[in-house]
Amino acid sequence: MSSRDSIPRPTVRRLSLYLREAESLLQAGHRTVSSSGLATSLAVTDAQVRRDLGHLGQKGRAGIGYRLAPLITRLRRALAVDRSRNVLIVGAGRIGRALMAYPRFDQRGFRIVAVVDADTSLVGRAIDGHVVQSVDQIETIVVDGDIEIGIVAVPEADARAVAQRLAACGISGLLNFAPCRLNVDVPVIDVDLSSSLEELAWAMAEPG
Amino acid sequence: MSSRDSIPRPTVRRLSLYLREAESLLQAGHRTVSSSGLATSLAVTDAQVRRDLGHLGQKGRAGIGYRLAPLITRLRRALAVDRSRNVLIVGAGRIGRALMAYPRFDQRGFRIVAVVDADTSLVGRAIDGHVVQSVDQIETIVVDGDIEIGIVAVPEADARAVAQRLAACGISGLLNFAPCRLNVDVPVIDVDLSSSLEELAWAMAEPG
DNA sequence: TAGTGTGAAGTCTTTCACAGCA
DNA sequence: TGCTGTGAAAGACTTCACACTA
Secondary structure (H helix, E strand, C coil), X not given: CCCCCCCCHHHXXXXXXXXXXXXXXXXXXXXXXXXXXXXXXXXXXXXXXXXXXXXXXXXXXXXXXXXXXXXXXXXXXXXXXXXXEEEXXXXXCHHHHHXXXXXXXXXXXXXXXXXXXXXXXXXXXXXXXXXXXXXHHHHHHHHHCCEEEEEECCCHHHHHXXXXXXXXXXXXXXXXXXXXCCCCCCCEEECCHHHHHHHXXXXXXXXX | CCCCCCCCXXXXXXXXXXXXXXXXXXXXXCCEECHHHHHHHHCXXXXXXXXXXXXXXXXXXXXXXXXXXXXXXXXXXXXXXXXXXXXXXXXXXHHHHHHHCCHHHHHCCEEEEEEEECCCCCCCCEECXXXXXXXXXXXXXXXXXXXXXXXXXXXXXXXXXXXXXHHHCCCCEEEEXXXXXXXXXXXXXXXXXXXHHHHHHHHHHCCC
């Protein structure tokens, strides 16, 4: 299981959790962590953790576990969060505003460098230190601002059009909060709050 | 494949998408939909759709497809969203406020009936028609208000304590926005925005 | 003909279980 | 002894492919 294989998506999602936990342990003064240590914090099995970390090329040490510092480095590299990226938020409504102020984005190297909205009464106003620009300027902002990631936080009706425009001017990826598929040819991660609640409703109704 | 089997979780997530699409098609005046129709809208295979709908006990008709009205009914039942549920939002910060105003929750039968916060300067204030109550009252609110779902939208440091309290007074499920595991014995769905961005960063870096 | 339902096959992911190392 | 790394087995999920049907 070398680091050259493509990492399965379920593993990727867990790597993100391992990274968070590893950073927190390092902060707390630990130097190493064992697979079972990570496993119990995160409600997975120890074998799963070892298998997952095997994808990184990270070697643990028998009897000791994994050294946190190199583990964190490798996790960051595997998740491609070992450098900063510029982010544009499209939509300065409530979701957009919540994201602007989300401190973890910055900590993780996701730099919100621009915010746009279609509402002309918002344009020019500063919200959380970000001056809202017009949605008409998307193309200029993306190109000149070296934006790699777009966050789509507009109403469903506008989402696809916005996504098309972002894709057309060369954005590399989208985080989508609108409850619909964006049919564009760049990677998209959907954050669908209604779906999450429905999944919860289902889980609540499930026996066990 | 009868409706008595437990539905796999990946299927559950897709059922939510099928429901959204089916409702939208019905709205648009359609009466039926084929597996390939759903499949192309949602970027899955037609065989996958048929397999998934097989879990519902829903029968399609060869040459025609699935009738939308009964399909929607069955999807709602399978997802356990065929009735309303009362929801409490804990945390009237930016994420909490974004959720209060999210119209889809109400449309889907998730009724936000109370909002609490630890910040006494917010208590008593009305935000989006919801008067913020004190977090001290959680227990009373959950029990008297017949709350089934709690939305945890508080800082990480407070999240576990809040979750414990909610679980202790008999809540049935939690939607968690804090970037940590809530170790409670009720179903939890995590919405982790940083993780989503990390997954996106990975997908952007992936070849293909 | 257009489309379902589903065994069987295939693929992907997780878990087991244990040799081996510090 | 405590813990890793990993073949092999098991399990979960998806796709194929085709008989069948309105």
